[in-house]
Amino acid sequence: MARDTSDTTPLTTRDELIAWFAAGEKPRTRFAIGTEHEKIPFYRAGHQPVPYDGEHGIRALLEGLARRTGWEAIEDAGHVIGLADAEGGAISLEPGGQFELSGAPLPDIHATVAELHAHLDAVAALADPIGIGFLDLGMSPKWTRAETPVMPKSRYRIMAAYMPKVGTLGLDMMLRTATVQVNLDFSSEADMAAKMRVALALQPIATALFANSPFTDGRPNGFLSRRSEIWRHTDPDRTGMLPQAFEEGFGYETYVDWLLDMPMYFVKRGETYHDVSGASFRDLMAGRLAALPGEYATVSDWANHASTAFPEVRLKRFIEMRGADVGGPAMIAAQSAFWVGLLYDNTALADAGALVRDWHATDRESLRATVPRLGLAAMVAGRSVGTVAAEALTIARRGLAARARRDEAGRDETVYLQPLEAIIASGRSLAEEHLAAFERSWQRSVEPAFRDCTF
Template structure:
């Protein structure tokens, strides 16, 4: 989840909210790639979750990583809850201790891979003396919700109180899941709309390709991506396939109205988070928020509110792809390459839009509902998501080839698509491979995940 921003510029008009999104537009030559990923920490010796406090807890891990990197601590009520780099990028902790890198905006996938390697090396140097390892699964495979430690972040306490009121699985989402997200830029409102529509429709393809959360509470859970299924019963007001994006006239204004209709979680003033869960941002703009009478909306409030929307593709001052379970380093790189190839090449983007243009709203919703369980076998418009994935990958490969961004060895970014092409060729996701291991070599136990499914 995003870091809170700090900008006390007042916002009094709806047009200013729209302009905030428009200010994210960049010239094409400045387009960057931002990659965020979460990983679930555990103690290597006991396979137990890692609490925040203690000599070998999450706080000690953050302090060790600060010494390794020189990044500055981020504090919440005196607790170290993250690290920030001067050049961009941050480390944060999710509600259940998931360790997240929010990468800096970088020019190509090669740079993303270098950043990831440097992060994993520094994290290992800080974690190894504490006996901490990290799972590369999209959901913790063993611990119950009650066994999972809760991190001391003020905004998470507010969210945890609100989640059970609007869905049955929101706490599971917060405490037990892990994802990888890719952020992409847009140069205009029209460009944003094209990318939003293509990536929203294809987000279930990413869910199928990256499915990697088949275990819960020590056994198979009946899904290939339980993480994705959990989001379907988290909070309908702020999640889902955003059908508004496919309606005529969609743009910044429509998205702003959707956010204004979405209930708030909190308002931050100074270092204090005020619980306003369920309240209206419109009331805050008018100075009529019952919990904080006389307080008016600021840019920070709007940015923070936008960060508490969780559709499958989220608009901020960039577009955030949200459909994938986390995997190992090669899968994180593959996620970045997949969306870069599709969305940063106009021919590939045209092809992606053509690929999904015949899907109805009902078909998009049906695919979203089915893909967590069936993965690549999910039917859509008379074919399978696996067949769609093969075409999408071919488009992404061609897009990356036309981009022509090469590393020091002269290789272009298509090298990072190979794990996905292997999955499509085999017709089997990482989740299905690990279910086969569970039934075979693992002898129906999830304990081997703590050795075989790690960074």
């Protein structure tokens, strides 16, 4: 997220919080696709992480991109920490220097792919001459947490201080992981609820398909998606599978109540982030925050608070899929294709709902716990994840074909599912392919990852 929301309109009632989510509803004709991805920068000479400062650092890269693209620089206490495009796109920094593109809302996957390649070309034009590359792995494979640089972003300092109080791996999540996310629209509260349930149930299936973080500290870590496992040990108050989404009557009100009970990180006033970690949004609405007595909640506060919830599927004024490790460009496109195919066609959405309808809460929680280590070999309700994934892909393919969105060559969006279909055919995720290379051609070293696993 490059820029915090800026809207000082007061919020005084719970109904206003509910209405904030309802305002995200769109007619189906205006449904869009937003794709976000993070990539881990490194110096090609020596395979070291890239610091913020310095002639060839992250700040220099951002400033060069601003000059090249014309995007507006976003600053925090005098530090450039992101760029914003007038069309809705943004570039931001994750805590460990992960370079993130938050794509603009676009009408189809063909457009998101064009956006992705334009971004990668612009970044490469500046990064290549100064010897910076970018890993397409879901976790940095070599550097320890202590060796990872920390970006000068005020909200991250507050989060970093709070994370060890509520979980054991929150700092690893912040500093050493990279993901790809897809943001999709909903037309009504009922449409939102149906999409949230399907997306939450199938999120571990996506985790298995996109598993791509098998190395930590220079060696195999025992997981196919260590990034996903790290999230299980980050902060139970704001992560997980949202079991309440599967209860009868789930809607905006249920999600609002969950957020009201979720501890806050910060309140921003002007350019200052005030640490209120652990405090209640209810107290802010009542003007009772101990750290900011007499301050009351605004729309900005609510939007920023909603952005600090990290369930496997997040509701904002759109629905955000959060379960996948990042991969290369084809895998980033495949992530969008998978979810658009499942959720944007009504027949596909109904079929996907039927696929997961008989799963119980214990099935979903067990699946979430076992997939990071076992991937496609994990089991759910007596079936392998690989089998369920194959069926989900078939449904997604039908959904994309029904959309019939074609590029200039006449291809519809099903073309972007090909990497996932290859994974199903082989039975091996990217993580498993990398582990096999580690044992053979990489000669039990992660150094070749800086050659083979890059954008």
